[in-house]
Amino acid sequence: MPELPEVETIVRSLRHPLEGGLANSKNMNDRPGVVGRLISSAQILWSKTLAEPSSEEFLANVVQQTIQSAERRGKFIVLPLEKQTLLIHLRMSGDIRVENDQPPIQPHDRAILNFEDGYRLAFNDTRKFGRIWLVNDTRTVLGGLGPEPFDENFHGQDLFERLHRSSRNIKTLLLDQTLIAGIGNIYADEALFRARLHPALPGKEISAGQAEFLLASIRGVLTEGIARNGSSIDWVYRGGDFQNHFRVYQRTGLPCLECGTVIEKRVINQRSTHFCPKCQFSVKIP
DNA sequence: CACGAGACCTGTTCGC
DNA sequence: TGCGAACAGGTCTCGT
Numbered sequence: 028m029p030e031l032p033e034v035e036t037i038v039r040s041l042r043h044p045l046e047g048g049l050a051n052s053k054n055m056n057d058r059p060g061v062v063g064r065l066i067s068s069a070q071i072l073w074s075k076t077l078a079e080p081s082s083e084e085f086l087a088n089v090v091q092q093t094i095q096s097a098e099r100r101g102k103f104i105v106l107p108l109e110k111q112t113l114l115i116h117l118r119m120s121g122d123i124r125v126e127n128d129q130p131p132i133q134p135h136d137r138a139i140l141n142f143e144d145g146y147r148l149a150f151n152d153t154r155k156f157g158r159i160w161l162v163n164d165t166r167t168v169l170g171g172l173g174p175e176p177f178d179e180n181f182h183g184q185d186l187f188e189r190l191h192r193s194s195r196n197i198k199t200l201l202l203d204q205t206l207i208a209g210i211g212n213i214y215a216d217e218a219l220f221r222a223r224l225h226p227a228l229p230g231k232e233i234s235a236g237q238a239e240f241l242l243a244s245i246r247g248v249l250t251e252g253i254a255r256n257g258s259s260i261d262w263v264y265r266g267g268d269f270q271n272h273f274r275v276y277q278r279t280g281l282p283c284l285e286c287g288t289v290i291e292k293r294v295i296n297q298r299s300t301h302f303c304p305k306c307q308f309s310v311k312i313p
Numbered sequence: 314c315a316c317g318a319g320a321c322c323t324g325t326t327c328g329c
Numbered sequence: 330t331g332c333g334a335a336c337a338g339g340t341c342t343c344g345t
Contacts, residue, residue: 030338075321102339118339120323135323154322156339195316204340211338260338276338297318299336 029117031209032252034102041097050126054266059125064142065093076137078158085161101172101208114160114168121157124149172208176245183239190230198226199296213276216301217248220275225309226300275301
């Protein structure tokens with residue numbers, strides 16, 4: 028699913044002026060926002076999309092509340108309302124549309140928030156993995172997340188200490204949302220390439236200096252991803268451009284852009300992992 | 314407790 | 330051309 032840069036792009040679009048932009052535009056930069064809109068009704072079209080509370084409770088409580096802001100925590104979209112908070116996780120295939128003029132419900136729409144002014148927010152999710160929560164206390168859902176990569180109080184030394192405790196490989200560790208929040212399969216591979224670290228390297232083998240450089244690499248790829256409005260792959264097209272700038276992800280068999288060595292792919296932690304065996308050579312590889 | 318495999322889903326692409 | 334297998338940006342649960 029969308030990783031941190033894609034979620035950040037969507038969240039920024041949700042903050043757009045209420046009447047600015049084109050409803051239904053493919054480009055997130057040209058879409059109307061939702062902050063300040065009053066929810067008048069809601070529909071749950073696939074019951075499992077609602078993680079909590081019950082459908083009846085959700086429909087009764089979400090109405091007559093105005094969206095106060097649009098934030099991001101890890102890969103979660105956070106929409107504080109007046110009394111409670113809506114949390115949305117897009118997982119693998121989730122997407123958000125904001126539209127008006129009551130266009131027909133689209134295939135794979137799983138939940139709809141109707142606003143008093145005629146606009147609506149549609150949560151579309153082909154694979155049905157996405158989830159929505161309406162909670163009183165966001166800590167019940169977000170409490171276990173690790174630090175935000177851009178938190179200025181999160182330093183290379185902190186990452187080092189977190190990695191150093193584990194014998195699991197670095198690729199798996201970067202995907203662990205309790206260790207650091209927001210990184211997914213694409214940006215893990217891209218960050219490890221920039222950091223010149225082999226994805227199979229055990230966390231405990233990584234030095235403090237390498238962890239420092241790795242955090243800078245993570246911030247670098249995420250920053251570039253956000254600047255390019257995220258990645259648009261396959262049928263989930265959101266107007267992002269970062270997919271045209273991958274250095275290793277989905278470049279299996281192509282020459283490394285740095286050294287010309289053929290990019291390899293192997294499965295780590297049940298996820299496809301792409302890397303340059305020369306640039307990301309490490310002495311200790313299990 | 315840490316770790317890996319399986320489950321949850323649908324749609325597209327790959328390989329024979 | 331057809332058809333099943335493999336694969337896809339994520340995370341939870343269960344068994345060892």
